[in-house]
Amino acid sequence: IDQTFTLWTVVPPQGVFQGVKELTPGHVRIYDNGSVREHAFWKPCYPEIADQAHGTFTGSLDDAVDEVRSALQAATALRMVKADVPVGCYLSGGLDSSLVAMLGRRFAGAPFQTFSLRFADAEYDETRYQRLVASASGGEHHEVMVSRGDIAEVFPDVIRHAECPILRTAPAPLFLLSRLVREHGIKVVLTGEGADEMFAGYDLFREGKVRRFWGRQPASARRARLLERLYPYLSRSPVKQQAMARQFFGHGIHAFGAPGFAHDTRWRTTSAIKRLFSADMHAEAARHDVVADLLGHLPEEFPRWGPLAQDQYLEIRTLMSGYLLSSQGDRMLMAHSVEGRFPFLDDRLVALANSLPPDYKLRILDEKHVLKRVAKSIVPAEVVARKKQPYRAPNALCFTGDGAPAYVREALSETALRAANVFDPNSVARLLDKCAAKTGDGDLSNSDNMALVGVLSTQLLHQQFVASRPSSAHAVDLRIDVDHLHREEVLV
Numbered sequence: 001i002d003q004t005f006t007l008w009t010v011v012p013p014q015g016v017f018q019g020v021k022e023l024t025p026g027h028v029r030i031y032d033n034g035s036v037r038e039h040a041f042w043k044p045c046y047p048e049i050a051d052q053a054h055g056t057f058t059g060s061l062d063d064a065v066d067e068v069r070s071a072l073q074a075a076t077a078l079r080m081v082k083a084d085v086p087v088g089c090y091l092s093g094g095l096d097s098s099l100v101a102m103l104g105r106r107f108a109g110a111p112f113q114t115f116s117l118r119f120a121d122a123e124y125d126e127t128r129y130q131r132l133v134a135s136a137s138g139g140e141h142h143e144v145m146v147s148r149g150d151i152a153e154v155f156p157d158v159i160r161h162a163e164c165p166i167l168r169t170a171p172a173p174l175f176l177l178s179r180l181v182r183e184h185g186i187k188v189v190l191t192g193e194g195a196d197e198m199f200a201g202y203d204l205f206r207e208g209k210v211r212r213f214w215g216r217q218p219a220s221a222r223r224a225r226l227l228e229r230l231y232p233y234l235s236r237s238p239v240k241q242q243a244m245a246r247q248f249f250g251h252g253i254h255a256f257g258a259p260g261f262a263h264d265t266r267w268r269t270t271s272a273i274k275r276l277f278s279a280d281m282h283a284e285a286a287r288h289d290v291v292a293d294l295l296g297h298l299p300e301e302f303p304r305w306g307p308l309a310q311d312q313y314l315e316i317r318t319l320m321s322g323y324l325l326s327s328q329g330d331r332m333l334m335a336h337s338v339e340g341r342f343p344f345l346d347d348r349l350v351a352l353a354n355s356l357p358p359d360y361k362l363r364i365l366d367e368k369h370v371l372k373r374v375a376k377s378i379v380p381a382e383v384v385a386r387k388k389q390p391y392r393a394p395n396a397l398c399f400t401g402d403g404a405p406a407y408v409r410e411a412l413s414e415t416a417l418r419a420a421n422v423f424d425p426n427s428v429a430r431l432l433d434k435c436a437a438k439t440g441d442g443d444l445s446n447s448d449n450m451a452l453v454g455v456l457s458t459q460l461l462h463q464q465f466v467a468s469r470p471s472s473a474h475a476v477d478l479r480i481d482v483d484h485l486h487r488e489e490v491l492v
Contacts, residue, residue: 208262
């Protein structure tokens with residue numbers, strides 16, 4: 001569950017691509033002579049209890065704390081000791097990576113190194129907490145400062161390694177972080193990925209709980225005000241303007257029992273990028289309903305899971321598998337030949353987390369409740385008590401203004417847009433004007449941020465892999481006997 005891989009094979013002389021690409025956790029796409037099929041070898045499993053008041057875990061909350069602590073220690077130790085090279089750790093300053101860093105330090109057989117991102121934009125920076133944990137761990141700490149210009153500079157390389165469009169720039173700082181890791185001679189790092197999905201740490205889970213509670217009495221103004229408890233870390237929080245928040249989050253509120261209810265707000269926001277599609281792309285997109293396809297192929301037992309379990313499954317199946325562990329995770333790590341290891345995705349720890357009663361994970365609106373209790377004896381108190389701040393990075397404003405790199409203008413030019421024929425040049429021009437007007441005057445809306453990054457990443461992808469054939473004229477560095485043995489096959 002906690003390993004991602006990509007296996008590439010070019011079969012001469014036809015040059016037909018074959019191979020497999022894992023979409024962790026649990027799904028593999030197999031490519032063979034132009035056809036693609038997906039195989040599931042693992043999927044989350046949750047208790048099938050009608051009222052979902054209890055999980056299959058029968059112990060008390062204190063028992064759960066002990067069990068989770070023991071399982072996390074074992075998972076971290078395993079990923080430290082089963083390595084023939086020193087293992088470092090990413091340290092964001094949040095609860096998850098802090099837990100992994102503190103436990104990893106215990107099992108390090110060599111000087112322990114931690115690595116953190118700092119941001120020139122104060123809204124995204126967590127330096128204070130990173131240094132607090134680094135000091136407590138007693139390891140050797142390294143930092144890289146990231147500005148909007150740094151993100152813009154490496155973004156083409158990020159897309160080349162991601163090999164797919166993305167809607168956030170968040171992979172770019174992690175690309176720079178893995179480069180820092182490699183520069184310090186570390187080839188393996190632990191990260192805190194998976195904790196939010198397994199222990200209900202995201203605001204999406206809180207939002208889903210609030211909206212379902214509100215949906216049972218949709219006329220209740222008091223229930224609607226619970227929305228104000230969400231997204232305190234966003235400069236443009238969607239809940240700050242009550243009337244707009246109620247309209248947005250109240251959309252479809254009567255369907256609070258439907259599959260995908262909690263994710264509907266995300267999917268609606270993301271689908272807004274379709275307003276920029278070219279006529280041909282609109283016609284093609286109209287033939288497909290990816291949400292309906294996803295919800296039409298849910299596990300048979302899905303309706304028998306509780307609301308939180310359903311939300312966790314969909315989050316794992318979509319954002320975590322396809323993006324966090326792939327585009328933002330493994331591909332940025334392996335861009336500099338660094339292996340990521342994820343203690344929170346240990347199979348035993350995942351099974352334990354899935355067996356817990358829902359309120360051990362999301363207690364009223366307190367996310368990762370059991371994990372916070374585990375952390376109290378391990379992590380500095382300030383980190384445990386701090387308000388959650390998910391990892392984010394500056395987005396569209398990295399590519400606007402006078403300092404924007406030349407490749408942005410080229411990729412978003414009318415000529416380039418018409419050549420790719422994914423987006424309408426006039427629609428993109430209006431978006432660019434809107435973004436330019438905001439430069440130096442606060443942030444853009446979530447929808448506009450995703451739109452500009454999505455358009456730019458798609459255009460770069462077209463340039464790198466469609467408009468121009470990727471170069472393959474690299475010399476083969478033969479180092480071992482087996483390479484010499486198969487030299488003729490490699491060079492065909």
